Amino acid sequence: MKTLNLLFVLLLSFGVGSHNLIAQDLINTDTIPGFDSKPNKLKISGVVYESDGVTPAKNVILSIEQADEHGNFNVVDENGKKSVINSGSIKTDDSGMYTFYTYIPGNDRRFNMQQQLFVFITEADNTSYEIPSFLFDADPLLSKQCRKRISKKGDPSRILKPTVVDGLNVVQKDIILTSSLEALN
Template identity: 70%
Template sequence: MKTLISLICCSLVLSATHLVNAQEVSNASFIYQASQDLSNTDTIPGFESKTNKLKISGIVYDSDGITPASNIIISIEQADERGDFDVREVNGERYLHNRGFIKTDADGAYTFYTYIPGNDRRFNMLQQLFVKVKEPNDPPYEIASILFDEDPLLTKLCRKRIAKKGDPSRILKPTLVDGVFVAQKDIVLPSVVDALN
């Protein structure tokens, strides 16, 4: 039974999409946020009150993995520390309160101040940051979620499956620095071919 739960958990996390429709930031909401004056740094609501504060910084690269990608909009959204999703509504638009938006600078750099989310207890889901990307003149799309090395639900089997899919870098190993967990997460944008698959 434990193996079955582990397999289900792994199958769910290997998909970049959310499990519950209410968790999704709609494209309309995303595009509205993307139209705002964004910087390359953002802070998730409630950051200051959280126990497991987290600073994620990195460089976004074009699909060649070498060229920094500027003016790329990235959003993250997540559960709170208890694993619950704070879904709110404004003007009929549902969105996750625990989210942030950045636009990469000329060097492709970005930073999010957030916190390590809890496990979604309803679905036995891993601790995850869900990531959405918008390149200039293209619609937003999701990429693989960000995971955490210390997550008790991240089993050996799940790690093997993630490694087989070729993206072990999605598992963060934050280091505690002056009371804040710090992690580097570079992102390589998918090529046109990858995006179509």
């Protein structure tokens, strides 16, 4: 867990997660670069809800970042601003719906890092924060001990269990916004 926290601090120090996006250019679907050529293609979609868990949250920016299929984070420096290549962003539609076409990331066994998608939220009022990363049920590094910790923290739904449909891993992941998460600067 300390390794994951260190990794996240490193990502933030690169400026990753501080998505200065032009919201009007976003739609509710995005495809991660290289999707067509990657193994273990993944379609992740769902509805983002307001904190009441019922009202769809429209115009919310949802961004994901991930390692490549080998567990490496590929970072590019454009005009002094660093960002993860394997990333994408959407803006929810009026019904709160979103879809990402990506792939299941690899894990870096050197650092005992699990397969995961890092998720960032920017609400309509520009409040930005991270939510717990999405993990994968079939990940060999997702130990029983880690699963117990996740269950104790009350968020076992962050472990994704894709089903294969026509050769594509598909998962439905709804998200409930919460004001109790620490905002990013």
